Amino acid sequence: MSKKKGKEVISQKKTRPVQNKIGDAHITESNNKSWIWMILLTGITLFCFYNTLKNGFVNWDDDKNFLEHPAIQNLTRADFWEATKYIFTNNVIGNYNPLANWTFAIEKVWFGFEQPKYWHLNNVILHSICVLLVFKIGHKLGLNLLSSFLLALLFSIHPMRVESVAWITERKDVLFGVFYLGAMYQYISWVKDNKNIRWVFIYLFFILSLFSKIQAVSLPLSLLAVDYFLRDKLNWGHVFSKIPLFLLSTFFGILGVYFLKEYGSIENATSGTDYNFIQRLFIGAFSFTIYLVKFVFPFRMSPLYPYPHEIPWYFYVSIIILPVVLFGLWWAYKNKHKAVFFGLIFFIVNIVFLLQILAAGQGFIADRFTYIAYLGLFFIPVYYIESAIKKNANKTNVMYGVMAFILLVFSYMTIQQNKIWENSATMWTHVLKYYKNTTTPYGNRANYYRDNGMYKEAMADYNKSIALKDQQPQAYNSRARLFFTVAKGKDTLLLALRDYNKAIEYSPNDGEFYTNRGATYARLGDLNRAIADLTKGIELKPDHSVAYLNRSIMYQQINRQDLAVKDIDKYLQMKPKDADMWYEKGRVHRILSQNPQALDAYNKAISLNGSKGLFYYERSKTFYLLGDPARAKGDFQKAVQLQFQIPPGDTYPTTLGL
Numbered sequence: 001m002s003k004k005k006g007k008e009v010i011s012q013k014k015t016r017p018v019q020n021k022i023g024d025a026h027i028t029e030s031n032n033k034s035w036i037w038m039i040l041l042t043g044i045t046l047f048c049f050y051n052t053l054k055n056g057f058v059n060w061d062d063d064k065n066f067l068e069h070p071a072i073q074n075l076t077r078a079d080f081w082e083a084t085k086y087i088f089t090n091n092v093i094g095n096y097n098p099l100a101n102w103t104f105a106i107e108k109v110w111f112g113f114e115q116p117k118y119w120h121l122n123n124v125i126l127h128s129i130c131v132l133l134v135f136k137i138g139h140k141l142g143l144n145l146l147s148s149f150l151l152a153l154l155f156s157i158h159p160m161r162v163e164s165v166a167w168i169t170e171r172k173d174v175l176f177g178v179f180y181l182g183a184m185y186q187y188i189s190w191v192k193d194n195k196n197i198r199w200v201f202i203y204l205f206f207i208l209s210l211f212s213k214i215q216a217v218s219l220p221l222s223l224l225a226v227d228y229f230l231r232d233k234l235n236w237g238h239v240f241s242k243i244p245l246f247l248l249s250t251f252f253g254i255l256g257v258y259f260l261k262e263y264g265s266i267e268n269a270t271s272g273t274d275y276n277f278i279q280r281l282f283i284g285a286f287s288f289t290i291y292l293v294k295f296v297f298p299f300r301m302s303p304l305y306p307y308p309h310e311i312p313w314y315f316y317v318s319i320i321i322l323p324v325v326l327f328g329l330w331w332a333y334k335n336k337h338k339a340v341f342f343g344l345i346f347f348i349v350n351i352v353f354l355l356q357i358l359a360a361g362q363g364f365i366a367d368r369f370t371y372i373a374y375l376g377l378f379f380i381p382v383y384y385i386e387s388a389i390k391k392n393a394n395k396t397n398v399m400y401g402v403m404a405f406i407l408l409v410f411s412y413m414t415i416q417q418n419k420i421w422e423n424s425a426t427m428w429t430h431v432l433k434y435y436k437n438t439t440t441p442y443g444n445r446a447n448y449y450r451d452n453g454m455y456k457e458a459m460a461d462y463n464k465s466i467a468l469k470d471q472q473p474q475a476y477n478s479r480a481r482l483f484f485t486v487a488k489g490k491d492t493l494l495l496a497l498r499d500y501n502k503a504i505e506y507s508p509n510d511g512e513f514y515t516n517r518g519a520t521y522a523r524l525g526d527l528n529r530a531i532a533d534l535t536k537g538i539e540l541k542p543d544h545s546v547a548y549l550n551r552s553i554m555y556q557q558i559n560r561q562d563l564a565v566k567d568i569d570k571y572l573q574m575k576p577k578d579a580d581m582w583y584e585k586g587r588v589h590r591i592l593s594q595n596p597q598a599l600d601a602y603n604k605a606i607s608l609n610g611s612k613g614l615f616y617y618e619r620s621k622t623f624y625l626l627g628d629p630a631r632a633k634g635d636f637q638k639a640v641q642l643q644f645q646i647p648p649g650d651t652y653p654t655t656l657g658l
Helices: 034-054 062-067 077-088 098-111 116-140 145-157 159-166 168-193 198-212 214-231 236-240 243-263 277-296 313-334 338-354 367-391 393-419 424-434 439-451 455-468 473-486 490-506 511-523 527-540 545-557 561-574 579-591 595-608 613-625 629-641
Strands: 363-365
Touching: 034 116, 034 145, 034 159, 034 393, 062 098, 062 168, 077 098, 098 116, 098 168, 098 198, 116 145, 116 159, 116 168, 116 367, 145 159, 145 367, 145 393, 159 168, 159 367, 159 393, 168 198, 168 214, 168 367, 198 214, 198 243, 214 236, 214 243, 214 338, 214 367, 277 313, 277 363, 277 367, 313 338, 338 367, 367 393, 424 439, 439 455, 439 473, 455 473, 473 490, 473 511, 490 511, 511 527, 511 545, 527 545, 545 561, 545 579, 561 579, 579 595, 579 613, 595 613, 613 629
Parallel strands: none
Antiparallel strands: none
């Protein structure tokens, strides 16, 4: 390395390869053996996560990220690139993870929503790639093949991995992990061989990682930790060489915070609590402590760790972790315990931005936040186990036995934890094992029960949720939807109306509530109030497609087809692939004697869904009215071919001479 006034200066062009005193001897091991370890790692990973392929989707952000995503929900091959542009220029519930969402678009085109096992399989495959990269990174850092295998195995099967792998929405974890670890591997390789072409891959992988998940902003700090471990010291040259990486991190970090703030995730994160900044510091300290504990004892793992309504005393006590960790870092640095210092620093820089000090989620802890961060903690025991085996060869079998037992326990826990993600009911039931006084799991489990026709179970959960917190507009709205769904008479509809009134009372600016109440008034026969509520709903939520759909129906019932067609057009701007609504648009245009426009609408409906005889039958009538009997007969015959049943008393076939 070049030197100036005794200080090392790092340059991508002039830096010589680092000779790692600790581990270079291991790197000379035959690479012919590494593929055996990698095959074994892949097999174990697939074995431990195989049962995730039996799981479905869950109503915990899967709906927002792809099931109801405007660019993915009705995606076809024909408009794939149009959807791609939308995905990369928009966020989802405040999160900008376009590359992860783009993979969902690919899966929608290839597999549809009917085969979730392939979506789960892709998560497992990406996790397996991360595991193999950890193996290669461990070996590059100087661990022997067996220790690298142990490091990767811990990364693979630790129970805290489950949320990142078994939850399809967390594709962003395993995807950003692939590129993050890929960049890290390339950087370690560059430190050792000084091949500048590696910087092309470092920047490429880093950018792809940032497009997968904002958590990737910590990469430059992780690379500084690598510098310390491999070079025995840090200086400003190491920092300066990463300035472009820091600039990318800053840009994506600001962008991520902007989107979260714009969506309201930061303000609403603590679900009704009102913590000041000092209290959030204690929340962060407690979260940090829990992550350390769960590294050793992964207990009470839950998809949701809701904020307490009041901070308990042990949150305040947990602040002691700060001086303890700082002392540990000082001690490790002073006594040259590089593995401890490296592992702790790596863990800290990859978890510190996720401690909910700037709250941006409904829970103050999340298992998935440890996906990359735990790599640092895994490294510490593996490093010292390797050293201990070298020094105490006679105790090797005992150490291997202990490690095998721990790994078997972790494997079993992981396989069992995968099962809770089978569906929304199993997931929220698991949360309720630990958090019985939280409204979210009751409400979401009730939604699952309602959507699957389990109305009695849904009603019980809605009632429980409302009993826990009366002023809960979304719960009243959801229970009202259940009453609306099961209603066979006026009395049940009035119960729905009562709950919608409550929802609006507690949240008078939510357009969805007015839209839903408008539909209830319509079923009760009060069209004027129905239209008034739907109009109010549209004013408050102009992008709510259902409101335009329902109001178009109301306008038709009062013979205002001119207004109905305007609402249908608004609806189709938001959902242009709804073949049934294009048919409806054609029908209304024909009532208005606008036959050319009707024909265009029917053509669009048939282009989107050519299997409905009704579409051809109605287009046949339009062709006839436009003076084209030949095409009218052709469409009529196509409708019959598709087994469309001619309505009793319809004289149209006679008109055609058939």
